[in-house]
Amino acid sequence: xxxVTQTPKHLVMGMTNxxxxxxxxxxxxxxxxxxxxxxxxxxxxxxxxSYEKLSINESVPSRFSPECPNSSxxxxxxxxxxxxxxxxxxxxxxxxxxxxxxxxxxxxxxSVL
Amino acid sequence: QQxxxxxxxxxIVQKGGISIINCAYENTAFDYFPxxxxxxxxxxxxxxxxxxxxxxxxxxxxxISFNKSAKQFSLHIMDSQPGDSATYFCAARDNGGFKTIFxxxxxxxxxx
Numbered sequence: 001x002x003x004v005t006q007t008p009k010h011l012v013m014g015m016t017n018x019x020x021x022x023x024x025x026x027x028x029x030x031x032x033x034x035x036x037x038x039x040x041x042x043x044x045x046x047x048x049x050s051y052e053k054l055s056i057n058e059s060v061p062s063r064f065s066p067e068c069p070n071s072s073x074x075x076x077x078x079x080x081x082x083x084x085x086x087x088x089x090x091x092x093x094x095x096x097x098x099x100x101x102x103x104x105x106x107x108x109x110x111s112v113l
Numbered sequence: 114q115q116x117x118x119x120x121x122x123x124x125i126v127q128k129g130g131i132s133i134i135n136c137a138y139e140n141t142a143f144d145y146f147p148x149x150x151x152x153x154x155x156x157x158x159x160x161x162x163x164x165x166x167x168x169x170x171x172x173x174x175x176x177i178s179f180n181k182s183a184k185q186f187s188l189h190i191m192d193s194q195p196g197d198s199a200t201y202f203c204a205a206r207d208n209g210g211f212k213t214i215f216x217x218x219x220x221x222x223x224x225x
Contacts, residue, residue, distance in 0.1 A: 004156070040218070040220075041217070041218070042202055042215035042216060042217055042218050043157065043202075043215055044215075045212055045213070048211070048212075055211075056211075056212070090156050090157075092156070097211050098211060100145040100147065100162070100206045100213070101147070101159055101162070102147075102149075102157075102159065102213060103159075104149075104156030104157050104158065105156050106154065106155050106156050107155075107156050
């Protein structure tokens with residue numbers, strides 16, 4: 001299994017809602033990432049987890065809260081988002097934090113109304 | 114600060130032609146240079162990658178040329194096909210911070 005699975009594929013939420021994005025991989029990878037991608041722009045790193053510990057936080061606003069319950073799962077909890085947070089949220093994994101090859105999921109297309 | 118500069122922004126090539134995308138970087142701490150291919154509605158997928166101690170790497174129709182002294186690298190797609198139409202991102206990995214920095218992307222359209 002060489003897939004990174006993200007759910008849901010699409011999400012529409014209001015600015016007062018709380019929602020969560022989920023990511024799962026079964027490749028035995030120990031590093032997992034959240035990226036944000038705006039239309040026609042490159043992916044921007046948000047968070048890196050290494051061995052289930054938060055390793056990098058790219059100064060992301062606290063309305064985004066990551067969680068890594070175990071080595072296969074990564075969540076992104078969303079609360080009080082702004083319309084400008086609308087984007088494609090991509091999860092990725094790699095063998096470990098030092099391994100360069102990233103495997104991306106198909107993303108969650110988020111719209112904040 | 115844009116650490117990896119990519120050009121052109123968009124590219125139209127005839128079927129069977131050669132597509133060339135160029136990237137430049139400044140940070141000498143970069144130690145790995147991948148190219149990712151992204152189709153609409155999908156996440157990026159690793160296409161081919163090179164390390165700075167190699168000047169060229171070829172995988173099928175895809176070739177990376179790397180010029181360490183000029184801090185430039187490029188992707189050549191030979192015999193371009195309509196199925197190659199996608200957005201291509203060059204990238205560089207910072208060995209100190211373990212981050213992958215992406216270029217701005219090139220939207221390639223191959224005309225049948």
